[in-house]
Amino acid sequence: MNSTIRAFAFDAYGTLFDVYSVTALCEELFPGHGNALAVLWRAKQLQYSVLRSLMNRYKDFWEVTIDALIHAAHQLGLDLSTTQRQRLMGAYLTLATFPDVRPGLESLKALGLRLAILSNGSPNMLVAAVSHAGIADLVDLVLSVDEIKTFKPSPEVYRLVESRLKMPLNAVGFVSSNSWDVHGAGSAGLTTFWIQRRASEPSEELGYPAAFVVHTISELARLIR
Amino acid sequence: MNSTIRAFAFDAYGTLFDVYSVTALCEELFPGHGNALAVLWRAKQLQYSVLRSLMNRYKDFWEVTIDALIHAAHQLGLDLSTTQRQRLMGAYLTLATFPDVRPGLESLKALGLRLAILSNGSPNMLVAAVSHAGIADLVDLVLSVDEIKTFKPSPEVYRLVESRLKMPLNAVGFVSSNSWDVHGAGSAGLTTFWIQRRASEPSEELGYPAAFVVHTISELARLIR
Numbered sequence: 091m092n093s094t095i096r097a098f099a100f101d102a103y104g105t106l107f108d109v110y111s112v113t114a115l116c117e118e119l120f121p122g123h124g125n126a127l128a129v130l131w132r133a134k135q136l137q138y139s140v141l142r143s144l145m146n147r148y149k150d151f152w153e154v155t156i157d158a159l160i161h162a163a164h165q166l167g168l169d170l171s172t173t174q175r176q177r178l179m180g181a182y183l184t185l186a187t188f189p190d191v192r193p194g195l196e197s198l199k200a201l202g203l204r205l206a207i208l209s210n211g212s213p214n215m216l217v218a219a220v221s222h223a224g225i226a227d228l229v230d231l232v233l234s235v236d237e238i239k240t241f242k243p244s245p246e247v248y249r250l251v252e253s254r255l256k257m258p259l260n261a262v263g264f265v266s267s268n269s270w271d272v273h274g275a276g277s278a279g280l281t282t283f284w285i286q287r288r289a290s291e292p293s294e295e296l297g298y299p300a301a302f303v304v305h306t307i308s309e310l311a312r313l314i315r
Numbered sequence: 316m317n318s319t320i321r322a323f324a325f326d327a328y329g330t331l332f333d334v335y336s337v338t339a340l341c342e343e344l345f346p347g348h349g350n351a352l353a354v355l356w357r358a359k360q361l362q363y364s365v366l367r368s369l370m371n372r373y374k375d376f377w378e379v380t381i382d383a384l385i386h387a388a389h390q391l392g393l394d395l396s397t398t399q400r401q402r403l404m405g406a407y408l409t410l411a412t413f414p415d416v417r418p419g420l421e422s423l424k425a426l427g428l429r430l431a432i433l434s435n436g437s438p439n440m441l442v443a444a445v446s447h448a449g450i451a452d453l454v455d456l457v458l459s460v461d462e463i464k465t466f467k468p469s470p471e472v473y474r475l476v477e478s479r480l481k482m483p484l485n486a487v488g489f490v491s492s493n494s495w496d497v498h499g500a501g502s503a504g505l506t507t508f509w510i511q512r513r514a515s516e517p518s519e520e521l522g523y524p525a526a527f528v529v530h531t532i533s534e535l536a537r538l539i540r
Contacts, residue, residue, distance in 0.1 A: 137362070137365075138520070140362075140366060141365060141468055141495055141498075141521060144365055144368055145469075145470065145521070146470060147502055147521070158520070161517060161519060161520045241369075243369055244369050245371060270362075273370070274366070277370050292386060292389035294366075295385055296366060296367065296370070297372060297374075
């Protein structure tokens, strides 16, 4: 069906790595507030990345994630010590990998496709996460927005795949569980695949819905064979 | 103290007009879900305005507000009819005005200051809201981002006051209850005043906190006298 697809670029956070796997440590440090802290931390991280991009005040994703954690703790009335902050940020380097990631990537690799990661994460964060997930052998290229100093969904971010993979945009399938990220990539000209990780989750209303909707990475190989 | 301030530019939604005054109608239409719908609608409205700006896919605030309402209803599992959507959007044209607005603006006007509104709102929305609030006699200039087709916190938005009020940026006090908006204006060079409408609300962590923090618009005149 999509015989034109010659490579896949994957979003990292929420797509390959489970950002809510920090919830257990949040709960250990702040009993009764773990879930609220993990959810607000993630929401603020995304909000700050977009606001800073629009303000032309880029700061790398590690720093943005620290700022988001500090604000989330304040907003919930939690007193965050330096040690607690460091432990929580450390957890961001060893996020859990979703179970469909390794088998899904292997099945795409077996079809001869090139595989890349295209992420807001800073290079250090991505090196740590890929290593912890044990998928370095399956990923040909790790692209961080840090080389252009703006975050998703700036079109410049998605166009990185063209210059770095040396392929036309529409030959690259972009895969994300974040619906807004899918709309951003679609608006920039990529062929988009939304991993709808929760069945009840509606698409965002941003004008560029996914070309394909799947529930696991393992479904992608069947779609393009 | 701030004798250099010769004009004030006010954010509209959340600062002059209470965006949560739609909650009663939300509750009437969707009993038990009114508060959740009003909160998510507002959050999505802001998120979509920023995401669309970064995607270079501007749509005016009226359209963005409709998209946000549609998504919020979907996400909460509510079945939103065309009539219900039209009633809720109609409520956005007649939002309640905070009680400190008229006395606060009058006290600034009495000091000979020029007063403007600088808002994400589309021109039609702002005309309706100002008229409904009965403050047209106090506002010298209503500036909408629609003339430059990008939303806050793009620096271009805040710089509109320079060309349209014909004053240097630092002679204009920017007033908003939205902390991220304050950071955006501060980053662009304006003197910023944060109306902290809820005492427990922490500032965002975006690097440009308010020069002054107040709790009502009525406090501004005392600060600059």
